[in-house]
Amino acid sequence: MKQQRPTSLDIAALAGVSQTTVSRALAQSPLVSEDAKRRVLEAAKALRYKVDVNARKLRSKKIHTLAVLISEDLDNSENPINPFFLPLIGSILKYAGQQGYDVLISLQQKSDEWGTDYGFSRRADGIIFLGCKDFQVYTHLFEYLNEVGDPWVVWGVNRLDCARLVIGSDNEAGGYLATRHLLDLGRRRIAFIGKYQAEHPEFRDRYRGYCRALTEAGIAVDDALRVDAFLAREEGVAGVDRLLDNNIPFDAVFCATDLLAMGAMQELHKRGLHVPNDVSVVGFDDLWVCSSLSPALTTIRQDTEAAARALIDGLSSLIEDEPVVDTQMAPKLVIRESCGGLPNLMAAQ
Amino acid sequence: MKQQRPTSLDIAALAGVSQTTVSRALAQSPLVSEDAKRRVLEAAKALRYKVDVNARKLRSKKIHTLAVLISEDLDNSENPINPFFLPLIGSILKYAGQQGYDVLISLQQKSDEWGTDYGFSRRADGIIFLGCKDFQVYTHLFEYLNEVGDPWVVWGVNRLDCARLVIGSDNEAGGYLATRHLLDLGRRRIAFIGKYQAEHPEFRDRYRGYCRALTEAGIAVDDALRVDAFLAREEGVAGVDRLLDNNIPFDAVFCATDLLAMGAMQELHKRGLHVPNDVSVVGFDDLWVCSSLSPALTTIRQDTEAAARALIDGLSSLIEDEPVVDTQMAPKLVIRESCGGLPNLMAAQ
């Protein structure tokens, strides 16, 4: 049933040229006459010839393939990928396609081999890591990649000693923007729900931005307002419960992810508090649902298209052995309904 | 910087065996002594040897790679992939990994070459198509794949003449379940928002299930209650507007996707109608947000893990030239808050 694949030799025979000329013609080499090129292309079309990419990759050095390795964030078989990464993955696929890269995607496997199995087995020219939450887990892998010289980029963390290139949002600035917005609206008892430990640099930086905004406003950081939580919605629910159950007064919550914020808003509502009248809520990520929630969620947005470009361009540079610079994408405050107030007027005060 | 890749010859030299034996040992061939195998594995580990997959693929026939080709559904650069596919993609990545397949993912490119460029150029053993909305657009591509003998599967459409294998939800059953649920709750004027034309077989079948449930209940299908809409949230908003602006009375809406349902609920709320007291709403897909909406959305759920298994197992069979059977996954009604009533009690009547 399977049609016999024609090879470049078949094309050569049909076009009346050598196999070398076929190879050159198909590669748009200038070293081939127009006439020969035309005959080759015709023959190729007639036989429905496609280059065998494996032979090409074996012979030449470039693989023209990027691997995207995603660490499963949620222990949820329904939704194994952190929703924030989804538009980012979409943008990566789009831009990689434009740049002529194939994209290989893998969810984290238990296997120790995960990640060592790409560049060095010549599957891909480079690796993009997404969703490495606890970076200490990965140092072993990162060091391996460095030792064998495989190019790689991580999304998200702002500094990673072993990394030649890091692309991420400026999480500190994002945390600052969010908190500053709440302060501008007159909120004073602002809770933080999320990770704040050094093992989670992305979230820790959001927390740092939060602290900076408070300090700048002359408000002391109150640890009672800080609730440890990872990124899932359920933890947002639990976070609000903890604050309320401990009778900690607060008039705003800055959540380190939109998922947390969604849970927080639901629980606030359930416990009889109105968002934004009683409590303002800000999230982080700008998931596509934010605008569909009621109230629509004010949040910090990360530009996934720019991120994808930075990741892929940077990785390309690493592959080509060109110099690279770490990039921090500027986050943007997206004002919706969950904070209340008349932000424009307030800001003008 | 880039470390010199060791080849199987290097391993052979270090282990004191022939290169052939190295290849066999690494392939777990039984034709090699335990002793030789051990020495080879040690040498391989010492030199950090990894098989060059390109050489392997060139020489052997199997590529051990599946291509997932996703047609962009939403003309939205934020969110180029239909949210329903995201958990499905996650499940595919997971199961493919378990089965030892690499996964290559591509968003639809404008290029005519899209899709012809995978199997026949020996990038992948087979192709999974996701999100082909208007199937007529793809017949040309599908016929090409058939002619060259590349295995492929489509998700979603229940019958496609040119396809050797189709995996999808039983959309008709899903539409029936949804509508039947509304009828059981006493709703009688049930609107349908979505595509119902033959060019969109998935949605058309949901509509057919809707019609069957109505007919079975002795209720005539009223075309005034049928609103043409694709899958985006905004169209759900517009759909409700159309019904209300035309003064069509209705007490329930069955939306062909959850996104439509989200838009519909928002607009109903905005127009002063209460969900579920005034209007019940049912969606389709069970996106992860459904449970976080207020009211939480009753919907028809598709089992993405089972779907991924069916897609990959089926495609594997095609690749191995084994017989295959089309599969329709049974959808499930997930009852939440958006329909109101006491469904369990009602159903028991």
Next chain:
DNA sequence: TTGTATGCGTTATCAG
């Protein structure tokens, strides 16, 4: 501008 010869790193086919 074209062609010849060679090799990329494996796996498959033989013969021992």
Next chain:
DNA sequence: CTGATAACGCATACAA
């Protein structure tokens, strides 16, 4: 059980 040897299909020096 093991090892020579021959492909796999293409791209690249080198020669013409």
